[in-house]
Every structure is written in structure tokens, then in C-alpha cells.
Amino acid sequence: MSQKVRWGILSTANIGRKLVIPAIQRANNTEVVAMASRGEQVYEAAKELQIPKTYTSYEELLLDPEIDAVYIPLPNHLHKEWVLKAAASKKHILVEKPAGLTAAEVKEMQKACADNGVIIMEAFMYRFHQQHEAVQKWIDEGKIGDVQMMRASFSFQMRDPENNIRMKPEFGGGAMYDVGCYTINSFRYFLGEPTSVVAEAVFNENGVDLTAHGILQFSSNVKGVFDTSFTMSGRNEYEIIGTEGRIHVPYAYRPDAYPEGGSIHLYTDEGQETQQIDHDQYRAQAEHISKCILDGTTPIYSLENTYLNMKVIDAVYESMRKGVRVTI
The missing domain is CATH 3.30.360.10 (Dihydrodipicolinate Reductase; domain 2)
Structure with missing residues (x-):
């Protein structure tokens, strides 16, 4: 892996466009290289944020070998599904809160990420x-x-x-x-x-x-x-x-x-x-998880902490x- 984590974005959700993606772009150890959405809006959003690659399906983005990690700001009920798919694709993960709708869902995510050697963190940016x-x-x-x-x-x-x-x-x-x-x-x-x-x-x-x-x-x-x-x-x-x-x-x-x-x-x-x-709590969040990905270490806000919160x-x-x- 390079000295910067290459991020892909799953969805054009407002929280990503307005807050998290610009913060990832401000971080010193990251770059945003791709965005996916199930619709034409991905082209406008990627152009607005100067993201070079676009996909019209989340699956296509997960297949891209030039992406190290994904940010998932999808609706709450889709978090578990796409965390599991991202983990299976060996992509590290930053997922919006709540990571799951139940503690049992978070346990499934923990196992999938551990089995695939994937680092994951829930996006409670205030902690940073x-x-x-x-x-x-x-x-x-x-x-x-x-x-x-x-x-x-x-x-x-x-x-x-x-x-x-x-x-x-x-x-x-x-x-x-x-x-x-x-x-x-x-x-x-x-x-x-x-x-x-x-x-x-x-x-x-x-x-x-x-x-x-x-x-x-x-x-x-x-x-x-x-x-x-x-x-x-x-x-x-x-x-x-x-x-x-x-x-x-x-x-x-x-x-x-x-x-x-x-x-x-x-x-x-x-x-x-x-x-x-x-x-800058959003930038600090992006830099922390990216450093963990580069170093192979567990985030200070771990998924076990997420499980206890749920x-x-x-x-x-x-x-x-x-x-x-x-x-x-």
C-alpha cells in the first residue's frame, strides 16, 4: 500500500458530500479516488468534489483493486449488508453511525472484518x-x-x-x-x-x-x-x-x-x-482510521466499543x- 489510503465512497449521501468527503480530502494520509451511486447523480457529485472515478453500482467500486478503503454513508438499514460485502472484498471500512441496527448486527460485522483482515470503524467523529x-x-x-x-x-x-x-x-x-x-x-x-x-x-x-x-x-x-x-x-x-x-x-x-x-x-x-x-474533528477522524489502515492497528474507537454502544x-x-x- 502507498503512503496514502485510497478511498472509495459508497453513495452520494449529503453527510458525505458536505462533511466527511471534504475532510478525507483535507487529511494528510488519504486521497478520494472513486465514488459510486445507483444513478446518474454520481457524475455531478464526483465532479463537484473532484473525484476522478465514478461507478453506477457499489459492486463495481468494490471490485476496483486501486481502492484500499470505503466510506459507507448509506441509510442505516443498509450498513450491515455493505459492510459485509466490503469486508469480503478486502476493503477497509469507515461506516456511518449507527453501524448496525442491533448489537447482533455489529457482531456479524466484527466476524466478517476479522475473517477478512479488514479494519473497520464507526464514524463517531465527535470522539476525535x-x-x-x-x-x-x-x-x-x-x-x-x-x-x-x-x-x-x-x-x-x-x-x-x-x-x-x-x-x-x-x-x-x-x-x-x-x-x-x-x-x-x-x-x-x-x-x-x-x-x-x-x-x-x-x-x-x-x-x-x-x-x-x-x-x-x-x-x-x-x-x-x-x-x-x-x-x-x-x-x-x-x-x-x-x-x-x-x-x-x-x-x-x-x-x-x-x-x-x-x-x-x-x-x-x-x-x-x-x-x-x-x-477539525472530521479530518482527525479520517487521519486516524487511515493511519490505522497504514499501520495495521486497531482504531482507538474500536468495533467492540461500537458493539457495547449498540x-x-x-x-x-x-x-x-x-x-x-x-x-x-
């Missing part, structure tokens, strides 16, 4: 922003005392829901899969693995969760309180509360979408402290639908 490392440093330094609770919210007001793929249950739609997964992931980043969850949701007539909220139980009686929604104003934040203070991260998951960017805020009886932390999301959905506390 340095503001979270700074939050952990404050916690480790005892700035807020002993952690007692964490709150996390990710919501937005969906426009034109009748035509939005995230409102279709057969495509893996729902607020929890789409943005609520970030709240669960960030709890586990700071608090470890939860032991149980109780959750409620507002479902539409098709069974898609429009809004969800709940409480995760962690060891030492620490709790994680989350909410997520397609019908609330935009928020993507978390707050960690301790015995001596609290830390607030107002743009935890998409700091790139706000003029203020990344920042963390500490509040204690002694006053307030703020750190401004600007970082176990919690499975439990959240079970609790929401049954109205009971679920052990994880």
Missing part, C-alpha cells in the same frame, strides 16, 4: 475533537470533585418530515438511532458501561421515535440523563455535575456547525473558567417500547 480530552483532564484533576451525574441532549427541528428518510422505520429511522446515539456514546466515554436503563418515547403512527428521554444507571449510583428529538429546537450538549462543580460543553457533537466552535466551561464556587478548543441502544429501545427498566 480535543474538547473532550480537556474535559477528562478537568475531571482527573478533581476540578468538579466526584462525578454524580451527566446530562446529554441532541435534538433538532426536522423540516419536511414527510420526505425525510429518517422518518421511515424500514430504513432504520428514529431520533435515537440518528442523534440520540451520540448521547449514549458520550455517557460511556466518561462514565463507563451502564448497568440498566429506563426510557420513554413519543412515537409517530409508523412507530418511529420522534422524541426520547431516559436515565441510565452507572456504578456508584451515578446517573446519565439523556433526551433526543426531531421536534425540539437544536441542541447538542452535555454537562457533567460533580460534588464540587460542573462542566458544560455547549456544542459537544457538532462544534463545526456553530460560529463559537468547540469550548468547555467549568463552574465552581470559586468562579468560572472557559477553554476555547478549535479542532447493546445500550438495544436496551433503550426495549425500555421505550415496553415501559420497563431494562438491565444491560
